[in-house]
Amino acid sequence: MGKRLRISSVFLGIALLLVSVDFVRSQSVPPQFRAPHILTASDIAYPLDSVASGLVSLEVQLDAHGRIAGVNVLRDIPSLTGPAKAAVHSWTFAAAALNGQHVASTIHVHVIFNPAGLVHADNLSIAAAAPASGTQGLAYTPPQLQSAGFANYPPNGVGQGGVVLSVPVTASGIIGKVQVLHAVPGLTQTSVAAARLATFAPATFQNVPVRASVVLAYVFRVPNVSP
Numbered sequence: 001m002g003k004r005l006r007i008s009s010v011f012l013g014i015a016l017l018l019v020s021v022d023f024v025r026s027q028s029v030p031p032q033f034r035a036p037h038i039l040t041a042s043d044i045a046y047p048l049d050s051v052a053s054g055l056v057s058l059e060v061q062l063d064a065h066g067r068i069a070g071v072n073v074l075r076d077i078p079s080l081t082g083p084a085k086a087a088v089h090s091w092t093f094a095a096a097a098l099n100g101q102h103v104a105s106t107i108h109v110h111v112i113f114n115p116a117g118l119v120h121a122d123n124l125s126i127a128a129a130a131p132a133s134g135t136q137g138l139a140y141t142p143p144q145l146q147s148a149g150f151a152n153y154p155p156n157g158v159g160q161g162g163v164v165l166s167v168p169v170t171a172s173g174i175i176g177k178v179q180v181l182h183a184v185p186g187l188t189q190t191s192v193a194a195a196r197l198a199t200f201a202p203a204t205f206q207n208v209p210v211r212a213s214v215v216l217a218y219v220f221r222v223p224n225v226s227p
Helices: 003-030 078-087 189-195
Strands: 039-040 054-062 066-076 093-096 097-100 102-103 105-115 145-147 161-169 181-182 199-201 203-205 206-211 214-219
Touching: 039 214, 054 078, 078 105, 105 145, 145 214, 161 189, 189 214
Parallel strands: 105 214
Antiparallel strands: 039 093, 054 066, 054 105, 097 102, 145 199, 161 181, 161 214, 203 206
16 A cells, blocks of 8 residues: 555656646747738829828738738828828738737838839938837837838839838848739839838847838839829
8 A cells, every 4th residue: 555655656746747847848938929911912002193202101900810900100191191001901911920829910011102203312211100019918019110212213114003012021130032012014123122222120029029021112103194
């Protein structure tokens, strides 16, 4: 009987030790977070009656299914913000994930309205935007745009429309391979080249830099179009 009790005590001790090890391991493993990203995009209209150009920045709120729950304006150009917001509502996104479970979050969309005739244009002046804290307490901040420039409109070009790009930003703030989501013949490559020159502060999750992506779009209007 005593021998049986000693064996039972040994097994109980081993079981408690394994439980303790699993608990300690679970406490030491950092949460696994995957940032949201864009899946599809459509064209963006450049209003014919607008003489404005420049950058419109939007914060798109996504629910746990990747659906758009709201759009906040971070940088506004009155005659151009409306068309940018209208276009975004027809796009699709993949939700963020935390430890394998989809969660609500935010993604930034930057739209540069880029009329023709801008050759080797100076960089846009980027105003600092308040960092996004995500939705429902998720401690995630998307990559923050620090500088961007207009794209060079090709000489003798006749194209117009919006080139929409998904721009990955590493945890070190370096731009990865740019993905074209909506192309415009003759204007796509100049847009990618301009996007490669933009600078970003990396995204953070729980104050730790992480890989994420932003949407950067260039909307062109042909030279002979005037309001």
